[in-house]
Amino acid sequence: MRFHRPRPRWAAAAAAAVLSLAAVLSSQTGAAAQADPEDGGADCAVAPGRPASTALLPDPFTRLDGTRITRTSEWRCRRAEIRELAETAVYGQKPPKPGSVTGTVSRTGITVNVSHQGRSASFTASVDLPGGTGPFPAVVVLGGTGADTATIKSSGAAVINLDPYAIGREGTPRSNKQGAFYTLYGSSSSTGLLMAWSWGVSRVIDVIEQSGGGVLRADATGVTGCSRFGKGAFVAGAFDECVDLTMPIESGTGGVPAFRSAARESGAQPLSSAYSEQPWLGDAFGSYTGNPAALPVDTHQIVAMVAPRGLFIMENPHVDWLGATSGSVAARGGAEVYRALGAGQNISYWSDVQDGTHCASRSEWSGPLRQHIQRFLLGSGSAPGVFRVSPRESGDLSAWRTWQTPTLTDDGTGGGDNGGGDNGGGDPVGACAADFTAVNTWSGGYQGEVEVRNTSGGALNGWTVTMDLASGQSIASLWNGRHTTGGGTVTVTNTPWNGALAADGTATFGFTATGSAAAPTGIGCSSP
Structure with a gap:
């Protein structure tokens, strides 16, 4: 096992989201053990089994026992399951560090x-x-x-x-x-x-x-x-x-x-x-x-x-x-x-x-x-x-995919290194609100992200976001939503897998735009 070398400053918060810095209990021996930094989930007990055959992409958040992870700290052992399946079916085994x-x-x-x-x-x-x-x-x-x-x-x-x-x-x-x-x-x-x-x-x-x-x-x-x-x-x-x-x-x-x-x-x-x-x-x-x-x-x-x-x-x-x-x-x-x-x-x-x-x-x-x-x-x-x-x-x-991305509880281990910043958002319209964040900019365009929030107080079934692009801008690509453009206004509707939002639930879509780096205006959200 390697010694625990220092992590770079950028990684301190991000790593905390998936790996506890304290000793973890080995489920096989009950003894305190530290995870190997090469394989942080080496101490996780991976249950036998494999997901059912599917023509679509398997759900990365669902464990082999059929339950879904709900906390960021659970990703470490879920990753260990994925690792073992990938070794068994795709790449072959990677042995641990030699003697x-x-x-x-x-x-x-x-x-x-x-x-x-x-x-x-x-x-x-x-x-x-x-x-x-x-x-x-x-x-x-x-x-x-x-x-x-x-x-x-x-x-x-x-x-x-x-x-x-x-x-x-x-x-x-x-x-x-x-x-x-x-x-x-x-x-x-x-x-x-x-x-x-x-x-x-x-x-x-x-x-x-x-x-x-x-x-x-x-x-x-x-x-x-x-x-x-x-x-x-x-x-x-x-x-x-x-x-x-x-x-x-x-x-x-x-x-x-x-x-x-x-x-x-x-x-x-x-x-x-x-x-x-x-x-x-x-x-x-x-x-x-x-x-x-x-x-x-x-x-x-x-x-x-x-x-x-x-x-x-x-x-x-x-x-x-x-x-x-x-x-x-x-x-x-x-x-x-x-x-x-x-x-x-x-x-x-x-x-x-x-x-x-x-x-x-x-x-x-x-x-x-x-x-x-x-x-x-x-x-x-x-x-x-x-x-x-x-x-x-x-x-x-x-x-x-048919699976949705869960909102994982940050159970005290810290969040990731997100970067970016909130550059304004729309006021609630009907049962939802939409907030825009500029993720990155470059000469001739930018990448943006919009978070849709359920403000109805109950379950939400479907949402539509509208936003006005600056003159000369156009959508180059958009993911986690379906969009149409007319007269400078972009209308984005949910996909089949992210339209149902629980009370206070969120969904996010992203896009890249060509033209200037000006943020969209007039952002609004509505629900059927």
Whole structure:
């Protein structure tokens, strides 16, 4: 088990929403135990069972016993259930920290030596430091492709270049996998390459933690990658809670895009192809390629496993094979968990880009990339929290779920790192009220969020929000609602799953608008 390294300042409130800082009682032994920081729910007892087969996205808030979580502190063990289902059905098992992990950190490189049950393996990574004296936060870049390294360094973070093939090689049969991971756990291991790469990232973090912090900080690590390495970065961030910032790029099927949606998305890589192209996914996933409805989890829940930590998903809508529509579905589904935990500003998604070149460095991403590094690795600035979804590849979450996002009780553990601020709202009209918040702004547009509040004193069945846009503005994308526009006035109605509000209940929809950053005016809410 790792020692409990210090968390960055930004994470103090957000982490409290899902992990008690006091000792927790082990349900299996009754002894006081502290959660492993790599896996905060390692002490949770996961009951046997699996959710029923469904063509829609499984409810991330419903436990295996059929009950729903109601408090933020319950997410920790709900996440443990999702983790186990994902390991069993999708990626294969990620073993805990090996019996021995040693190594060195210098200004130019990292060495990692691992031993477990009589087997040993080693691998290395190069280090590229920014200007200054340090110690520095660092971003692990898988396979040399990921977020723009020049921007990473100019933002004040080091770049760790890690070769995933040293940990798990491509081009091998499933029965004879090769690399450091399989040297320790066997060439016939059913764990796929993505989880092996995730394990490798965790071992790099182990060595940084042990190094004393002279060169690299132990409390600020990110991970990024593009394409197949984007898949690996996504899994690495989801399965190691010591990763403070996860940045997958154009990850395609097997990465962020929802499996159920990708199976139906025209032109997206089929599940069978993603499984057979390389042993990226665990061996068990092969039985689901023709029947994704039977999967006990989907990737919106893997997105949610990152919560409340920083997550910046970047996608390319110009290459159908990458399944960006399904990526937006998964991101929006996972963002519902972030929002329920009070950490809605900690997840960002951006597919609205002009250049369609696969794994290109894009100017649209440089600004938010810098913001993410400053917030989640340097502890300065505010959480970006922006969704820029390309209109050409925009998935509708409401078509993929019947569950509603609960209002979780903050039972004394604190809320998330929301950022943003209230920029005014509408007065009650009829049985509801609507309040607008500006989430983020940029040259040529902004992202907004509207909270609908039931003010009727009783149950509410359906709502309609109207708002007037400034001259020259238009809605680029809108989620968690259905909208029409006429004469500068936008009318938003509820989806089938968020129209029923209990007394004092709320629902939230978000949108991006092009044009100026002026807030909408004349906001009103009514109910049938």
